[in-house]
Amino acid sequence: MKPGWSAASIRVRLTTWYTVVLFLMMVLYAAATFVAVRHEFFEQFDDQVHDDFESAEAQLERTPSGQVAWIGEPHHDSEEEGDRAADVWSTSGRQIYRSRPSVTLPPIAQRTSPAPPRYETVEAGGQRWRTLTGASAVAGDPIILRVGRSEERLRTQLWEVLVVLVLGLPLVVALAGVGGYALARQALAPIGHLALEARRITADRLHQRVSVPNQHDEIGRLAAVINDTLARLESSFDQLRRFTADASHELRTPLAVIRGIGEVGLGETRTAAEYQEAIGSMLEEVDRLTTLVDTLLRLSHGDAGTVRLSREPVDLGQLVREAASSLTILAEERQQSIQIDAAEGTMATVDRLVLREAITNLLHNAIKYSPSESAIEIRIRADRYQAIVEIRDHGPGIAAADRARIFDRFFRLDEARSRDKGGTGLGLAIVKWAVETHGGQIAVDEHPAGGSVFRITLPLGSKIHATGGLT
Amino acid sequence: MRVLVVEDERKLSQVLTKALESERYDVVTAQSGDDGFERATTEAFDVVVLDLMLPGRGGLDILKQLRQRHVHTPVLILTARDGVDDRVLGLDLGADDYLVKPFALSELLARLRALLRRGRPAGALLLEAADLKLDVAARRAVRAGRLLDLTTREFELLEYLLRHHGRLVSREMLARDVWKEPRRATPLDNVIDVQMTRLRRKVDGDGNPRLLHTVRGVGFVLREDEP
Numbered sequence: 001m002k003p004g005w006s007a008a009s010i011r012v013r014l015t016t017w018y019t020v021v022l023f024l025m026m027v028l029y030a031a032a033t034f035v036a037v038r039h040e041f042f043e044q045f046d047d048q049v050h051d052d053f054e055s056a057e058a059q060l061e062r063t064p065s066g067q068v069a070w071i072g073e074p075h076h077d078s079e080e081e082g083d084r085a086a087d088v089w090s091t092s093g094r095q096i097y098r099s100r101p102s103v104t105l106p107p108i109a110q111r112t113s114p115a116p117p118r119y120e121t122v123e124a125g126g127q128r129w130r131t132l133t134g135a136s137a138v139a140g141d142p143i144i145l146r147v148g149r150s151e152e153r154l155r156t157q158l159w160e161v162l163v164v165l166v167l168g169l170p171l172v173v174a175l176a177g178v179g180g181y182a183l184a185r186q187a188l189a190p191i192g193h194l195a196l197e198a199r200r201i202t203a204d205r206l207h208q209r210v211s212v213p214n215q216h217d218e219i220g221r222l223a224a225v226i227n228d229t230l231a232r233l234e235s236s237f238d239q240l241r242r243f244t245a246d247a248s249h250e251l252r253t254p255l256a257v258i259r260g261i262g263e264v265g266l267g268e269t270r271t272a273a274e275y276q277e278a279i280g281s282m283l284e285e286v287d288r289l290t291t292l293v294d295t296l297l298r299l300s301h302g303d304a305g306t307v308r309l310s311r312e313p314v315d316l317g318q319l320v321r322e323a324a325s326s327l328t329i330l331a332e333e334r335q336q337s338i339q340i341d342a343a344e345g346t347m348a349t350v351d352r353l354v355l356r357e358a359i360t361n362l363l364h365n366a367i368k369y370s371p372s373e374s375a376i377e378i379r380i381r382a383d384r385y386q387a388i389v390e391i392r393d394h395g396p397g398i399a400a401a402d403r404a405r406i407f408d409r410f411f412r413l414d415e416a417r418s419r420d421k422g423g424t425g426l427g428l429a430i431v432k433w434a435v436e437t438h439g440g441q442i443a444v445d446e447h448p449a450g451g452s453v454f455r456i457t458l459p460l461g462s463k464i465h466a467t468g469g470l471t
Numbered sequence: 472m473r474v475l476v477v478e479d480e481r482k483l484s485q486v487l488t489k490a491l492e493s494e495r496y497d498v499v500t501a502q503s504g505d506d507g508f509e510r511a512t513t514e515a516f517d518v519v520v521l522d523l524m525l526p527g528r529g530g531l532d533i534l535k536q537l538r539q540r541h542v543h544t545p546v547l548i549l550t551a552r553d554g555v556d557d558r559v560l561g562l563d564l565g566a567d568d569y570l571v572k573p574f575a576l577s578e579l580l581a582r583l584r585a586l587l588r589r590g591r592p593a594g595a596l597l598l599e600a601a602d603l604k605l606d607v608a609a610r611r612a613v614r615a616g617r618l619l620d621l622t623t624r625e626f627e628l629l630e631y632l633l634r635h636h637g638r639l640v641s642r643e644m645l646a647r648d649v650w651k652e653p654r655r656a657t658p659l660d661n662v663i664d665v666q667m668t669r670l671r672r673k674v675d676g677d678g679n680p681r682l683l684h685t686v687r688g689v690g691f692v693l694r695e696d697e698p
Contacts, residue, residue, distance in 0.1 A: 277687070280686070280688040281687065281688065284687065284688040291657065326650070326652075326658075329662055329666055330661055330665055357656060361656070361658060423657060427657065
């Protein structure tokens with residue numbers, strides 16, 4: 001394809017295709033019409049020649065002198081008669097009558113008699129004649145009669161039909177082309193409009209949307225798709241913006257602390273204990289930064305999809321018990337109990353370390369936010385397709401509005417409190433990543449009796465016992 | 472003990488030198504890969520600390536060449552990348568251990584001690600510090616003549632601290648070596664702190680002089696009390 005062609009607008013290409021196809025169809029149609037008309041004309045013409053033959057038979061007579069004579073109307077009185085001719089031949093091949101001296105039809109070649117009537121087109125006097133030759137008899141004597149009609153008028157008529165068809169065709173196609181172009185332009189105009197509108201929406205103006213003139217037609221659906229994409233883009237941009245702002249805050253705060261402590265420490269001479277205190281404090285912030293950077297790097301590995309899971313069949317109950325036992329000491333400090341209610345043999349094919357870390361994080365949160373002497377309840381059950389791990393705490397719960405955002409990076413329910421408790425604000429983001437990278441889902445709900453329920457749903461790898469639910 | 476430190480970052484190199492010299496190592500530094508390779512092949516060292524990201528000849532390259540030339544000095548690699556692939560590649564090429572930046576100096580020192588100890592018996596089965604005595608085989612801990620009632624985890628923690636007697640132990644080291652967790656995480660830090668508080672109550676309670684100290688921002692140390 002020529003570059004010029006692919007560069008042409010859809011409008012031009014559409015019209016060109018349309019016109020070419022229409023032209024070809026019209027040519028076919030005209031050719032078929034002409035062939036049919038011509039066939040019909042010639043058939044009718046032959047009928048007329050046949051009629052001439054019959055009337056000629058009736059009008060021939062033998063004169064007393066033994067000549068053959070025409071007794072009907074003379075041939076030459078009407079305009080039409082000039083186109084006609086007839087002659088009579090004896091069976092021995094001698095011409096015995098001729099209607100038109102001005103036109104001489106070629107001699108008859110065939111003389112065998114009786115022969116079936118035969119149509120022939122012959123050349124005479126610069127014209128084509130359609131003739132019918134057949135056996136007949138005049139007063140009992142066998143003769144051969146030939147009648148002829150000039151095809152001249154017929155051919156003129158056919159020529160006229162052809163001229164109309166050939167001249168009319170380009171005109172019709174040209175008109176259709178112009179009409180097609182106008183239609184295409186009209187139909188495609190909204191797309192140009194849409195493109196113009198979409199181009200005006202830049203990263204700074206992502207809240208804008210393109211207008212949807214009619215949501216049910218193709219253009220409307222296209223506009224809706226564009227708007228949908230814009231909405232997602234806007235939300236990604238928002239998320240990124242928020243993340244960048246949060247990350248800067250989280251990274252710069254420890255840096256500011258370290259800097260401040262260093263500057264104050266060097267400001268005037270202090271005691272050894274004060275220096276130790278200052279350095280220790282700086283190291284604590286370094287620790288916080290290290291954890292933060294590690295976690296951020298892990299999340300970005302997760303985003304890039306470069307984390308490889310080493311999956312194996314794991315008994316979820318056992319996994320949860322491992323996670324719980326490592327945190328028991330924290331629960332004990334607050335006189336909390338961790339109750340695990342696990343359906344036997346709930347197996348899932350997971351990366352043990354990754355999933356255990358997720359569950360550990362959730363449990364740690366539950367311990368952190370539940371009051372002393374309360375219970376943290378974990379239920380593990382499975383149906384045919386998925387395993388469900390529910391972790392219920394007796395904490396203050398999470399407002400409905402925050403539940404969707406709680407897994408966002410750096411989202412915090414209570415800024416000051418969380419930071420004091422040493423969290424990075426990324427714990428739940430890691431949990432969400434860990435669960436989703438296993439093809440699972442995580443959600444949080446409020447328990448009717450108070451507290452939050454975190455629910456992890458994992459696709460089942462294999463199942464050892466068909467427990468059919470919680471026992 | 473002679474240590475070769477191949478590290479191009481000047482400040483880090485200085486800090487490592489100071490830390491190692493205070494542990495009475497004889498430290499030689501190399502600022503570039505080529506220099507490091509030159510020294511490692513021409514001089515004798517007990518251990519090499521090798522950064523992987525170096526100008527000129529990279530750390531992995533040096534490691535490969537050393538092993539090809541049958542220089543079997545133990546090598547500890549330092550890397551900023553903690554991807555499993557980098558780690559495995561380094562160990563495959565003949566590194567003896569690795570540390571991911573930023574690391575605690577106490578951990579680096581502990582790893583070097585472990586590398587130098589290699590091939591020798593794992594350590595005494597009877598440990599003591601001041602009036603604290605630990606019988607590792609019998610799992611018995613005695614302080615000032617009194618038997619301590621320790622949980623398994625507490626015993627392992629105390630044993631680890633005793634084996635690093637007088638030296639700083641970071642939370643990373645405890646997480647990896649005592650809790651056997653490959654990754655350090657916030658929940659585990661809290662667990663370590665609580666566990667340490669409980670252990671201290673049992674070991675240092677009853678008016679005994681303090682043995683277990685928290686060093687702010689670094690970790691813990693077991694030593695006879697002299698501030």
